[in-house]
Amino acid sequence: MPIILAMGQIEMCRANAHSRLDIAREVLRLRLAQLLINETMDTNGLKIPLHLALGHEAIAVAVDLAMASGDSLLLTHRNIHYNLTRADNFASEYQAYHLRNEGLDGGRLGSMNLSNPAKGLPYSSSILANNLPVAAGVALGAAVLGDGSVCFVTTGDGALEEGAFYESLQFMKSRAAPCVIVAEVNEWSLATHVSERRCAIDLEAFCNSFAVPYRRTDGADVFACLDAVKDARLAASAGATPVLLEVSLDTLGWFTVHDERAPDGRTVNYHQGPARHLEIPDWPALDPLDKDPVEQLKNWVEPATLAAEAIRIQTALREEMT
Numbered sequence: 366m367p368i369i370l371a372m373g374q375i376e377m378c379r380a381n382a383h384s385r386l387d388i389a390r391e392v393l394r395l396r397l398a399q400l401l402i403n404e405t406m407d408t409n410g411l412k413i414p415l416h417l418a419l420g421h422e423a424i425a426v427a428v429d430l431a432m433a434s435g436d437s438l439l440l441t442h443r444n445i446h447y448n449l450t451r452a453d454n455f456a457s458e459y460q461a462y463h464l465r466n467e468g469l470d471g472g473r474l475g476s477m478n479l480s481n482p483a484k485g486l487p488y489s490s491s492i493l494a495n496n497l498p499v500a501a502g503v504a505l506g507a508a509v510l511g512d513g514s515v516c517f518v519t520t521g522d523g524a525l526e527e528g529a530f531y532e533s534l535q536f537m538k539s540r541a542a543p544c545v546i547v548a549e550v551n552e553w554s555l556a557t558h559v560s561e562r563r564c565a566i567d568l569e570a571f572c573n574s575f576a577v578p579y580r581r582t583d584g585a586d587v588f589a590c591l592d593a594v595k596d597a598r599l600a601a602s603a604g605a606t607p608v609l610l611e612v613s614l615d616t617l618g619w620f621t622v623h624d625e626r627a628p629d630g631r632t633v634n635y636h637q638g639p640a641r642h643l644e645i646p647d648w649p650a651l652d653p654l655d656k657d658p659v660e661q662l663k664n665w666v667e668p669a670t671l672a673a674e675a676i677r678i679q680t681a682l683r684e685e686m687t
């Protein structure tokens with residue numbers, strides 16, 4: 366007897382069809398691609414500001430795998446990880462950041478607004494929280510058409526402080542609009558840590574007040590992320606509702622300075638531009654290791670296999686840069 370699946374269910378099998386090693390390879394590829402771009406920024410410079418997402422690779426891989434055909438993903442200024450994983454190849458992204466004709470969209474978009482509609486990325490915004498109301502419109506479209514698609518939108522813990530977050534969530538809930546809001550909580554907004562700038566926000570309690578489903582996951586573990594994103598997509602689709610997924614992660618590559626304000630040293634979040642002093646070792650993990658999606662792969666795949674893959678991927682990426 367044939368098994369009849371809804372369109373979304375067929376596509377959801379895509380995530381299951383990938384082996385652990387395939388998924389680990391993609392996390393490694395995103396890390397190495399960013400380290401190579403960082404190397405370029407450090408040596409030649411780029412004409413545009415670029416926000417690396419070192420430490421954010423796992424959630425990007427998970428969202429990519431959980432998206433069904435027809436789903437869309439709307440991004441913030443820090444979008445390199447999603448753009449890299451959705452693109453056909455590294456070369457088109459790399460050329461785009463160098464504003465070359467061969468790059469994505471002819472190298473005209475820079476980095477903060479880099480989108481790729483053919484790959485389900487219709488919109489990225491340099492304006493903080495601006496992608497949320499746009500996502501509300503896209504999700505409303507899905508609700509009106511009833512096509513089974515879900516809108517994904519990313520945001521940060523700085524952007525959550527904008528009124529647009531509150532308004533968009535309220536609008537989506539009121540209109541039964543299916544949307545997964547992926548909040549990448551790194552605790553920084555530019556160079557200001559959350560403890561310096563505002564009271565704590567209990568996102569779960571906040572969501573409860575709207576009857577919006579809330580999920581949380583560890584952004585360093587790609588397989589935890591994948592389970593959480595698949596679950597959030599199902600909840601959004603089946604419940605015709607926005608779902609908030611809080612992803613705790615560290616933006617890696619930060620450094621410490623010692624000055625009068627902090628003789629014992631304080632952490633500086635470099636926010637954009639090159640991360641300092643990051644050479645590309647054969648094994649591309651960064652400190653702190655318990656927060657590193659690359660290092661965490663060793664919990665799932667044999668370390669020697671991962672080490673060999675990392676070397677192979679770095680060589681292949683370097684070839685794409687030439």
Ligand SMILES: Cc1ncc(C[n+]2csc(CCOP(=O)(O)OP(=O)(O)O)c2C)c(N)n1
Pocket residue numbers: 442443491492493520521522523524525551553554555636
């Ligand atoms: C409307 C608006 N206000 C301020 C800024 C400047 N700005 C750019 S990124 C940023 C902080 C973003 O923090 P968060 O949302 O946590 O993302 P992260 O950079 O940490 O990934 C700010 C204030 C902006 N781009 N747009």
